[in-house]
Amino acid sequence: MEENPTLESEAWGSSREWLAPREARGAPCSSPGPSLSSVLNELPSAATLRYRDPGVLPWGALEEEEEDGGRSRKAFTEVTQTELQDPHPSRELPWPMQARRAYRQRNASRDQVVYGSGTKTDRWARLLRRSKEKTKEGLRSLQPWAWTLKRIGGQFGAGTESYFSLLRFLLLLNVLASVLMACMTLLPTWLGGAPPGPPGPDISSPCGSYNPHSQGLVTFATQLFNLLSGEGYLEWSPLFYGFYPPRPRLAVTYLCWAFAVGLICLLLILHRSVSGLKQTLLAESEALTSYSHRVFSAWDFGLCGDVHVRLRQRIILYELKVELEETVVRRQAAVRTLGQQARVWLVRVLLNLLVVALLGAAFYGVYWATGCTVELQEMPLVQELPLLKLGVNYLPSIFIAGVNFVLPPVFKLIAPLEGYTRSRQIVFILLRTVFLRLASLVVLLFSLWNQITCGGDSEAEDCKTCGYNYKQLPCWETVLGQEMYKLLLFDLLTVLAVALLIQFPRKLLCGLCPGALGRLAGTQEFQVPDEVLGLIYAQTVVWVGSFFCPLLPLLNTVKFLLLFYLKKLTLFSTCSPAARTFRASAANFFFPLVLLLGLAISSVPLLYSIFLIPPSKLCGPFRGQSSIWAQIPESISSLPETTQNFLFFLGTQAFAVPLLLISSILMAYTVALANSYGRLISELKRQRQTEAQNKVFLARRAVALTSTKPAL
Numbered sequence: 079m080e081e082n083p084t085l086e087s088e089a090w091g092s093s094r095e096w097l098a099p100r101e102a103r104g105a106p107c108s109s110p111g112p113s114l115s116s117v118l119n120e121l122p123s124a125a126t127l128r129y130r131d132p133g134v135l136p137w138g139a140l141e142e143e144e145e146d147g148g149r150s151r152k153a154f155t156e157v158t159q160t161e162l163q164d165p166h167p168s169r170e171l172p173w174p175m176q177a178r179r180a181y182r183q184r185n186a187s188r189d190q191v192v193y194g195s196g197t198k199t200d201r202w203a204r205l206l207r208r209s210k211e212k213t214k215e216g217l218r219s220l221q222p223w224a225w226t227l228k229r230i231g232g233q234f235g236a237g238t239e240s241y242f243s244l245l246r247f248l249l250l251l252n253v254l255a256s257v258l259m260a261c262m263t264l265l266p267t268w269l270g271g272a273p274p275g276p277p278g279p280d281i282s283s284p285c286g287s288y289n290p291h292s293q294g295l296v297t298f299a300t301q302l303f304n305l306l307s308g309e310g311y312l313e314w315s316p317l318f319y320g321f322y323p324p325r326p327r328l329a330v331t332y333l334c335w336a337f338a339v340g341l342i343c344l345l346l347i348l349h350r351s352v353s354g355l356k357q358t359l360l361a362e363s364e365a366l367t368s369y370s371h372r373v374f375s376a377w378d379f380g381l382c383g384d385v386h387v388r389l390r391q392r393i394i395l396y397e398l399k400v401e402l403e404e405t406v407v408r409r410q411a412a413v414r415t416l417g418q419q420a421r422v423w424l425v426r427v428l429l430n431l432l433v434v435a436l437l438g439a440a441f442y443g444v445y446w447a448t449g450c451t452v453e454l455q456e457m458p459l460v461q462e463l464p465l466l467k468l469g470v471n472y473l474p475s476i477f478i479a480g481v482n483f484v485l486p487p488v489f490k491l492i493a494p495l496e497g498y499t500r501s502r503q504i505v506f507i508l509l510r511t512v513f514l515r516l517a518s519l520v521v522l523l524f525s526l527w528n529q530i531t532c533g534g535d536s537e538a539e540d541c542k543t544c545g546y547n548y549k550q551l552p553c554w555e556t557v558l559g560q561e562m563y564k565l566l567l568f569d570l571l572t573v574l575a576v577a578l579l580i581q582f583p584r585k586l587l588c589g590l591c592p593g594a595l596g597r598l599a600g601t602q603e604f605q606v607p608d609e610v611l612g613l614i615y616a617q618t619v620v621w622v623g624s625f626f627c628p629l630l631p632l633l634n635t636v637k638f639l640l641l642f643y644l645k646k647l648t649l650f651s652t653c654s655p656a657a658r659t660f661r662a663s664a665a666n667f668f669f670p671l672v673l674l675l676g677l678a679i680s681s682v683p684l685l686y687s688i689f690l691i692p693p694s695k696l697c698g699p700f701r702g703q704s705s706i707w708a709q710i711p712e713s714i715s716s717l718p719e720t721t722q723n724f725l726f727f728l729g730t731q732a733f734a735v736p737l738l739l740i741s742s743i744l745m746a747y748t749v750a751l752a753n754s755y756g757r758l759i760s761e762l763k764r765q766r767q768t769e770a771q772n773k774v775f776l777a778r779r780a781v782a783l784t785s786t787k788p789a790l
Contacts, residue, residue, distance in 0.1 A: 221246075222246065223242070223246060223642070226242070226646065227239050227242055227243060227246075228389060229389065230242055230646075230649065231389070231393055232388070232389030232390070232391075232392040232393050233389070233392060233650075234604060234649065234653070235396040236393065236396060236397075237504075237606045238604050238606055238649070240606070240610075240669065241604075241606050241609050241610050241613075241645075242642065242645070242646075244610060244613060244669050244670075244673075245613055245638060245641065245642055245645075246642075247346075247350060248613055248617050248638060248673075249635060249638045249639065249642070250346075251342075251343055251346065251617070252617075252620065252631045252632075252634045252635040252638060253635055254339075254342060255339045255342075255343075255620075255624065255631035256631045256632040256635055258335055258338055258339055258342075259335060259339075259624075259628050259629070259631060259632070262331045262332070262334065262335040262338070263322070263328075263331065263332055263335055263628050264316060264628075266325075266327065266328050266331050267316070267322055267323070267328060270323070270325055270327070270328060273321060273322065273323045274323055275314070276288065276289060276290055276291060276314045276320075276697075277289070277696050277697075283695060283696060284543055284544070284695075285543060285544040285548040285552070285694075285695040285696060286548045286549060286552050286696075287552070287696070288320075288552040288553055288694075288696040288697060290309070290310070290313035290314045290320070290553075290556075291310070291311070291313075291314065299465075303467065303468050306468060306472075306564075306567065307468065307471045307472075307560065307564060308559070308560040308563045308564065308627075309560065313556060313560070316628070316629060317559075317563070317627060317628075317629045318555075318556045318559045318560070318563075318626065318627055318628075319553075319555040319556050319559055319625070319626045319627070319628070319697070319698050320553045320555065320556040320694070320697030320698050321697075322628075322698060322699045323699065324698070324699050324700070324701045324702060325699065326709070326712070326713055326716075328699050329699040329700055329709045329713075330709065330710065330713050332628075332699050333688070333706065333707075333709065333710065335628075336624070336625045336684070336688075339624065339631075340621075340677070340681060340684075343621070343677055344674075344677060347670050347673055347674050347677065348674070350670045351670040351671055351674060377390065377394070400500070403499070403500055404499045404500060407497075407498070407499045407500070408499065411497070422496075422497050425495060425496065425497075426496050426497075429492050429495060429496060432492070433489065433492065433510055436485055436488065437485075437510075437513065437514060437517070440481040440485060440514060440518065441517060441518065441521045443477055443481065444474065444477055444478055444481065444518050444521045444522055444525075445521050445524070445525055447473050447474045447476075447477040448473075448474045448521075448522055448525035448526065449525055449528075450473070451470060451471070451473050451474060454470045454473070455467070455470055455471070471564065472564060472568060474522055474525075474561070475564050475565050475568040476568070478518045478519070478522065478565070479568060479569070479572050481514065481518060482511075482514065482515055482518070482612075482615070483572075485511075485514055486507070486511045486514070486607070486608050486611070489506075489507050489510045489511060490507055490605075490607075493506050493507050504606070504607055505668060507607045508607050508610070508611065508668060508672065511607060511608065511611045512611050512614065512615075512672050512675070512676075515611055515612075515614070515615040515618075516614075516615070516618060516675070516676060516679055519565075519615070519618060519619065519622070519679070520679060522561070523622065523683050526557075526558060526561065527683070527686075529547060529550065529551065530546050530547055530551055530554045530558075530691065531546060531547070531691065532546075532547055544692065544695055545691070545692035546691060546692055546694070548694075548695070552694065552696055552697075553694045553696060553697040553698070554691075554694055555625075555626045555687075555693065555694055555697070555698055556626065556694075556697060556698075558623070558626045558687075559623050559626030559627035559630070560627075561623070562619050562620070562622055562623025562626065562627055562630060563623065563627050563630065563633075565619045565623075566616065566619055566620065566623075566630065566633060566634060566637065569612070569615070569616055569619070570637050570640070570641075573612070573641060573644070574644070577644055577648050581602060581648055581652045582648075582651070582652060584602060584652070585602065585651065585652035588602075602652050602653045602654065603653060603654060604648075604649055604653045609645070610669055610672075611672075614669075614672050614673050614676050615676075616634065616637070617634070617673065617676060618676035618677075618679060618680050620634045621676065621677060621680035621681075621684075622680040622683060622684065625684055625687070625688075687706065688705070688706045688707050689705060689706070689707050690705065691705070691706075692704060692705060693705065693706050714726075
């Protein structure tokens with residue numbers, strides 16, 4: 079195949095000029111001095127090569143060939159042709175964009191000719207590789223809001239972009255959970271016939287009676303109250319657990335749906351955490367945090383258009399600002415004396431004691447509010463006033479929202495006093511805030527568990543008959559789902575109220591009053607830690623309540639869609655770029671890690687409810703069972719004997735021990751492979767250092783030769 083002479087001239091024109099004979103370059107060849115081979119043999123890498131392979135020829139072995147200009151030109155031309163024929167990616171070649179396009183087109187035409195050659199295995203391997211690449215590109219193009227995220231990252235920094243990226247990821251999780259719920263819960267319910275209505279008031283049971291429908295004429299205020307609290311007409315609807323009939327197949331699919339959603343969320347979060355960990359390790363290493371990498375290697379020469387160029391400039395600017403800020407803090411920490419170090423650690427201890435005291439007070443308040451809700455609901459005055467009754471029902475949600483609104487700004491004021499870098503401050507703020515939010519939810523669940531199980535005392539008067547407090551909570555699963563429903567709804571109302579009543583008026587006040595009042599209002603910044611923890615808290619609430627409120631993932635999907643556009647509008651309308659940024663690599667790993675913690679916390683009450691608490695006797699698909707999990711062995715017993723033996727074999731030691739051994743072998747192999755890769759990386763780093771030493775050595779010799787013999 080003919081080569082493109084224009085491409086060669088563009089790519090290698092400067093190299094041909096270097097290959098010209100010495101007479102053409104005007105360099106005297108008769109001047110005495112050390113030969114090139116002797117200089118190259120003194121390089122630090124020459125000894126390394128001879129040590130690694132005794133058969134390596136010394137530098138300058140082809141010096142006699144190089145003296146002959148014609149043969150040298152011929153040899154270099156052959157090397158050039160070989161390099162041009164090698165299928166290197168065009169982005170790795172140091173050529174202009176026009177030469178890269180021509181090279182890519184030539185390789186494409188050559189591949190079409192060569193494609194018919196080779197074995198069938200090679201052709202299938204190439205086809206599979208190309209299909210995989212096209213699939214990845216197609217999935218990348220299907221990602222929603224890709225351009226919006228790039229615009230946010232260029233204008234407000236990568237930290238703010240990570241919030242919207244996490245929001246998109248959580249939206250995907252809720253969409254998958256909603257689809258599984260529709261296929262495994264709603265569809266079997268309606269295919270099995272019309273679900274029966276609630277038990278009538280005339281039905282007697284040792285566990286009392288249960289009638290969720292309101293009697294008589296229902297006013298508009300009552301309808302609004304039922305919508306906000308999940309009671310009345312919503313209590314016996316597909317929204318909650320109690321609606322679903324006691325059918326064996328439906329009970330199995332209902333339980334399998336809960337486990338499938340948890341497993342899919344776990345795998346996707348682990349995949350995101352691993353990819354974020356790679357970015358974090360690279361960013362924390364010295365390979366990518368140097369300023370030379372930002373200045374010389376971070377620019378994308380394939381950008382087209384002023385908008386993309388400006389966005390890329392802003393992204394590089396934010397990365398440099400982060401590096402400079404953290405370098406200043408590290409330098410200050412390095413020059414501290416022993417007394418200054420002791421003072422810093424004393425301040426950190428006192429501030430952490432203050433944080434612990436604030437968290438303890440908040441948890442006690444949540445426990446008190448949850449315990450008082452039941453007592454206040456029984457008061458006649460509360461029963462007569464719908465608005466007061468609604469406030470009492472939302473008392474735990476209001477208290478949790480108030481604590482989450484007041485304490486995070488306090489944590490934000492405390493973090494700069496501890497003397498950490500900006501990224502470390504963000505991590506501490508996130509840890510304290512996530513502990514506050516998730517622990518508040520845990521306290522709420524503990525208070526509800528205390529009411530359901532009579533404080534864990536199965537011999538108590540209210541719990542002795544049915545195993546749970548059937549007098550106050552005849553359908554305790556629906557009550558737990560209602561609490562999670564109210565938390566989700568109140569969180570959405572809080573976000574809307576803050577945006578409409580605080581952020582937008584503050585922006586107007588700051589713009590209309592440029593004087594002291596405008597300065598007092600201040601410029602708003604998008605608080606990434608608070609917003610991220612709000613997302614993780616909302617998703618944890620959904621994971622806890624999805625088993626007892628199956629439509630909760632669907633409601634959360636709608637909420638996250640509204641939240642994305644509301645936050646985007648708030649960001650571009652009322653917020654300015656952050657004065658202090660933080661490294662996005664920490665967010666890419668830490669945010670999924672906190673999300674994984676939320677999933678682990680939500681699984682504890684769910685598994686406890688499935689295995690230990692008896693299900694309600696008057697509602698739900700598991701009514702009449704000793705536990706929710708008891709439906710699984712009962713369903714297995716109706717299968718053929720071969721299937722039963724196989725399923726029971728999966729739970730025996732004969733299956734568990736070989737599985738453990740195989741897992742241990744695979745883990746040992748993975749660790750050995752990781753160690754080998756680590757040694758290879760260390761060797762490559764040493765080679766890079768040797769190359770740097772070569773450059774320094776050659777520069778010094780050139781300076782020495784120039785100073786002694788200017789003619790050279």
